[in-house]
Amino acid sequence: MSLKLLHSVLAGLSLSASVAALADDAAIYKERWETFLKAPGQVSFGPLEEVVGAKPKPLPRLTQPSIPAAALAEADAYAAANKSSTLIVWRKGKIEFERYYGERNAESLLVSKSMAKPITAIAVGRAIKLGYIKSLDQSVADFVTEWRGTPKAAIKVRYLLDMRSGMLEQGFSTDPDHPLNRAYLDTDHGRHIVENYPLVATPGSVYGYANAPSELVALVIERATKMRYAQFVGRQVLQPIGAKGGKVWVNRPGGLAHSGCCMHLPAESWLRLGLLLLNDGKVGGKALLPKGYVAEMRRGTAQNPHFGLGIWIGNPWQERRGFGAPGRPGPQVLHSEPYLDPDLFLFDGNSNQVLYLSPKYDLAILRMGDTPPAKPEWDNAKLANLIMRAVK
Incomplete structure (x- = not known):
């Protein structure tokens, strides 16, 4: 086979492969x-x-939680009722509560x-x-x-x-x-x-x-x-x-x-x-x-004081806060009351997946899972304030 013919064959194969890849991508x-x-x-x-x-190494766990058992039980019930996959409460260097729901576990x-x-x-x-x-x-x-x-x-x-x-x-x-x-x-x-x-x-x-x-x-x-x-x-x-x-x-x-x-x-x-x-x-x-x-990361902007670099900022309080710009239409997340720690900041994603971080109480609360039921409405202030109020 001549060199010219070989180049022609290879070019044809390359074109065929490209066409096939485009078809696969389209599908x-x-x-x-x-x-x-x-x-x-x-x-x-x-x-x-x-x-x-x-x-x-596993994070340290407190065998005798410092957070009142009643508050942890209420937080557990709230998470369970809202289609959660997990709820973890960490405070002052140790995990005080950890639960996985349904078929989820620590490795999921x-x-x-x-x-x-x-x-x-x-x-x-x-x-x-x-x-x-x-x-x-x-x-x-x-x-x-x-x-x-x-x-x-x-x-x-x-x-x-x-x-x-x-x-x-x-x-x-x-x-x-x-x-x-x-x-x-x-x-x-x-x-x-x-x-x-x-x-x-x-x-x-x-x-x-x-x-x-x-x-x-x-x-x-x-x-x-x-x-x-x-x-x-x-x-x-x-x-x-x-x-x-x-x-x-x-x-x-x-x-x-x-x-x-x-x-x-x-x-x-x-x-x-x-x-x-x-x-x-x-x-x-x-x-x-x-x-x-x-x-x-924790500093908001003039255009949206509730959002910093990838994270949400708890203060100033707004009863309903959307992911869009303030005043824009769209789904609004309920915050029934101000966070008890004015310096609280959080990871906040779709399906009300949240990681609350409180410097004042040296506290972190993680809730992940599916979208909560429409009624009663999910309250983004509930879990954080429930625990912070209990440890005051």
Whole structure:
């Protein structure tokens, strides 16, 4: 066979393989889209990539809880009545209560939904500490180089975390090709976000809660560190804090991780992530995050005082708080009363999955699970204030 003919054959094989891959991607997207359209909460998170964590020693447990038994029993009943997978109460260095519901146990990998967003902020802080990222105010275009010379070059790293990127806020569309859907379900969702996701406001000028900015954190981390997102989170976040690993949804085998929604970790790993922040970014006296970084995470913005860098802020109190900008329409989460610790902050994701962190009471409360029943309405202040009131 002549060299020219060989090149022609190989080119034909390559083209055939590319066409077949495109057909496979289209079929996968169609299946994901049809599932999502029928039940948005039932999308299959796959394929999954392993996130290698630590082989930790169990966190200390208090055999005789300091929190009154009646309060713990009431908290347990509230969690059980609201389709919880787990409830853990930690105070002053020790776990005082831990329960798993249904078939869940301490080894179960729990789907984070938007509780993954605080991980993106922790990962960025760790990357800054290690020198991979200069600062929160560095342009995202230094990593997403496709944006250089465009209006999106004004997006700072912090804007991906505090939801002030200026990119289209979260919503719903029945158009399968809408950027919201391609940015979530496509087998190359990162490319769609970079190339097609709309910029609708000047970066830094408005708050607009969305998955797309958080999803871009995986791309920033990978380009900054030259590591897979799962690898970086496992090695540089979970292992140093002694947390077990899990899995993360990637758009295709070897593709980009869904950093904004879909980390799967055991309950205690979620707790340890919160304890890292409660301890000002330190573990065993060693700083994993830059000095002052946790304070930055806990600082709201003029556009939304309730949201910092990936985390929610308890004060100022608002009886009903949505994930969107203040005053915007959409689902509102009930907070029946102010938090008893005005400095309380929390991980807060879809299905009312929460990790409350109270500096005043040296307290962490984790509730994960399915969406609670519509009636009686879930109260985001209930568990935290129930326990804080009992230990006053």
